Amino acid sequence: MLNEMLALPDSLTMIVLIAVAAVGITEWLKGFFKAAPTWVWGVVGIVLCFGIGILALCVSPIMLYAADAVAFMQLCYSLIVQTVPAIFKGIAARLTDSAPDAASTKTMGPTA
Numbered sequence: 001m002l003n004e005m006l007a008l009p010d011s012l013t014m015i016v017l018i019a020v021a022a023v024g025i026t027e028w029l030k031g032f033f034k035a036a037p038t039w040v041w042g043v044v045g046i047v048l049c050f051g052i053g054i055l056a057l058c059v060s061p062i063m064l065y066a067a068d069a070v071a072f073m074q075l076c077y078s079l080i081v082q083t084v085p086a087i088f089k090g091i092a093a094r095l096t097d098s099a100p101d102a103a104s105t106k107t108m109g110p111t112a
Contacts, residue, residue: 014056017068022048024071027078 022045029044030036056064 014053014064017064018049018052018056020075021052021064021067021071024074025067028070028074 025048026041026045030041033040052064052067055067
């Protein structure tokens with residue numbers, strides 16, 4: 001069973017796993033180097049893709065799985081901890097803004 005877990009995935013799966021790992025690790029690194037220009041992150045992504053691929057092929061597939069675990073941790077943190085609360089705050093703001101206010105509602109017909 002352990003040998004099956006340590007086997008390399010097929011080519012397409014491996015490409016996807018490497019790309020996800022590179023994106024997640026790049027996002028993690030952006031937290032440390034906020035002032036870096038955009039082109040740096042493109043270079044970092046390319047270097048990470050090659051590096052993670054070489055580690056997975058030459059050292060062990062565990063390196064690829066570990067890199068993906070870090071990537072998923074970072075991407076899920078961004079999604080769950082930052083995006084979801086912002087969505088709920090936006091919904092709550094729309095609900096409170098759209099509630100009719102007694103002073104702002106107009107009455108129909110003549111008023112005395």
